[in-house]
Amino acid sequence: MTAHKAALALALTIALLILLAAQAASTNAQAAQYQNAFQVVNAGWGSQSSPQFPTPGESDVPLTIDLLSLVGYTAQDLVVTLSLPAGFTSTQGSQSVSSTLSQVGGYQSATVTFFLDLSPTLKPGTYSLPLTLTWHTNTNNTSQNYYEDAAATVSIQGSVQLVFHTLTPSLAAGSENPLNISILNYGSGSAYDLQVQITTQSQYASVVTQPAPISYLGSNQSTTVGAIVYVSPSAQNLPLAIDVEATYTNAYGYQGSAQALLGVSVLPPEPLPFYVSVDGSMIPLGGVSNLSIVLTNTGNQSVYSPTLSITAPPTLLVLSNSTYYADGLTLPPSQSLTYRVSLGSEPNAYQGVYQVEVGVSYYTPSGLLISGNLPVAVEVYSPLSPLVVQEDNVDVWVGSVSNITFSVVNRGQQPVYNVEYTISLPSSSGLAALTTTGSVADELAPNQSASLNVEVAAGPSVGEGAYTAQLSLTYQEESGETATQLFEPGFIVVGRVNMIVQGLQVATTPGSLTVTGTLINEGNANANYLYVYATLYTQQGVMSNTSTYVGQVAPDSPTPFSLTLNYTGHPTKAVLGVSLSYINDYGQAFIVSQPNTSVDLPPTFTPPTVATESGSTPSVIGPLLILVIVGVAVVVLVIYVRRARTSG
Numbered sequence: 150m151t152a153h154k155a156a157l158a159l160a161l162t163i164a165l166l167i168l169l170a171a172q173a174a175s176t177n178a179q180a181a182q183y184q185n186a187f188q189v190v191n192a193g194w195g196s197q198s199s200p201q202f203p204t205p206g207e208s209d210v211p212l213t214i215d216l217l218s219l220v221g222y223t224a225q226d227l228v229v230t231l232s233l234p235a236g237f238t239s240t241q242g243s244q245s246v247s248s249t250l251s252q253v254g255g256y257q258s259a260t261v262t263f264f265l266d267l268s269p270t271l272k273p274g275t276y277s278l279p280l281t282l283t284w285h286t287n288t289n290n291t292s293q294n295y296y297e298d299a300a301a302t303v304s305i306q307g308s309v310q311l312v313f314h315t316l317t318p319s320l321a322a323g324s325e326n327p328l329n330i331s332i333l334n335y336g337s338g339s340a341y342d343l344q345v346q347i348t349t350q351s352q353y354a355s356v357v358t359q360p361a362p363i364s365y366l367g368s369n370q371s372t373t374v375g376a377i378v379y380v381s382p383s384a385q386n387l388p389l390a391i392d393v394e395a396t397y398t399n400a401y402g403y404q405g406s407a408q409a410l411l412g413v414s415v416l417p418p419e420p421l422p423f424y425v426s427v428d429g430s431m432i433p434l435g436g437v438s439n440l441s442i443v444l445t446n447t448g449n450q451s452v453y454s455p456t457l458s459i460t461a462p463p464t465l466l467v468l469s470n471s472t473y474y475a476d477g478l479t480l481p482p483s484q485s486l487t488y489r490v491s492l493g494s495e496p497n498a499y500q501g502v503y504q505v506e507v508g509v510s511y512y513t514p515s516g517l518l519i520s521g522n523l524p525v526a527v528e529v530y531s532p533l534s535p536l537v538v539q540e541d542n543v544d545v546w547v548g549s550v551s552n553i554t555f556s557v558v559n560r561g562q563q564p565v566y567n568v569e570y571t572i573s574l575p576s577s578s579g580l581a582a583l584t585t586t587g588s589v590a591d592e593l594a595p596n597q598s599a600s601l602n603v604e605v606a607a608g609p610s611v612g613e614g615a616y617t618a619q620l621s622l623t624y625q626e627e628s629g630e631t632a633t634q635l636f637e638p639g640f641i642v643v644g645r646v647n648m649i650v651q652g653l654q655v656a657t658t659p660g661s662l663t664v665t666g667t668l669i670n671e672g673n674a675n676a677n678y679l680y681v682y683a684t685l686y687t688q689q690g691v692m693s694n695t696s697t698y699v700g701q702v703a704p705d706s707p708t709p710f711s712l713t714l715n716y717t718g719h720p721t722k723a724v725l726g727v728s729l730s731y732i733n734d735y736g737q738a739f740i741v742s743q744p745n746t747s748v749d750l751p752p753t754f755t756p757p758t759v760a761t762e763s764g765s766t767p768s769v770i771g772p773l774l775i776l777v778i779v780g781v782a783v784v785v786l787v788i789y790v791r792r793a794r795t796s797g
Contacts, residue, residue, distance in 0.1 A: 181294035192301035206269035236271035306400035307338025340397035353384035422448025464498035535561025644674020
């Protein structure tokens, strides 16, 4: 019996030691320790190679978070949980979302991506999104849990959306022309350091001067830039394409760009074989400038005894040398002569670009006297007059009442008071201003602006084109004196284009999608140079995009279109976006987006199924081994006891 008791005690001791070891292993596997093992090195919308600039109200926005391991071991089953504050939700509508990485090696980097919905009421700003990281390690059949708290800092701003249209519908051949282009930022974000480059691919034209940089263009703000374009006499009656490219920095600090193709018409040139330019074209308001008119013979034969004269519009004064006689002078081809004249402006002249007529008469080699006029551009500026008028929304639609808007800005150093306006439109033009007088503002502080809205009625027979209004602004200075400034702001009368897509149909085959439909112009003017664009995308980004050129779509002329998009991968659902771009008869560019369409896609191949685990699971090898050892010890003990009893 003593041997039996000793054996029994030995077996129980062994079992107790094994159970204590198991309990210790279990305790080590379940106790989670806090550890600074990971660092958030970057958090941003989209990816570093393809950043996105989301705005409030957007859905399925990818947020990419880059992590860096700060420890030397491998982290198993790393779970990154993102807690979302008010205004942010996951695509499933929850306030938290998790992503699991099977393992992250020591001192290695890792990336997780979450897709979030942004509330329309979310305010722009910088947000700190809390992160919780959990993981475990397996060492000698022992699992140790860890956790860490971190944060991802992201910024919500807005996107810049620029649209361009020309305020100068036609240029004169054989001369330099002022070209004014309106830029509207209809996006929700601001553009900084805006650089505008105007070019043309035409062999018949060249851009002489470029617009000045624009430091800031806010959301729903517009501005006007100008350039000087020389058009060859050979371009008469030809359309001229103007390329506009704007580069800017958005609120996220990234560089962006926008392009547009604008069309202008070229008026027939005067029957003069000359190119005229002007040096010193800036005239101070109420002051005098000495101009040099340079006349170059661009013809293929000499001209004789040319006579030059200058005619200025009202409020500009020719103070000296209104006529220049070059009797007996022979001007061979490609040679120039310079005509100097003093030109001044009256104090009540408006600020802006004027067209001055240079009259030229000469004799041909056969003795024929030829006369004509050539325009040159000069600009009147005033650093002293405080008020500036900017053209905001200046489109007037044929056959309707339109609201045109100007911004009145105080650029002076002192406030002005009781700003009132009087406006008149060209007589006998079929246009009428429904309100001709009114108040702009009771007070305008320096750099403060106020909107001037005028309702304009355009009859159904009004011709499309650019028109000029006569605008007078009267105000009181701080001294109590009354002052008046005159302006000639422009506006545009255009026919209305109303493009819709009817019968949009989608046909899918593995790897491709065909879109068909019919374009209907329900307006009263042509849609020119029309393109149809189609984009196929999922939450992961754009899968495919293409376009097709349609050309001109006249009113009430149904026009069918068809295009095919090819894609790869294995998506089952996607979103189809269709948009149209066109230029109206006046050279303005428009983009019309159709409602998005959800489509089911047959996959191009069947992907393999990959099993994944979610969360941290402690290792079960150690507990199972302990149970096996305990079981074997019990069996051995029972056999030994039975044999001992039998032998006894």
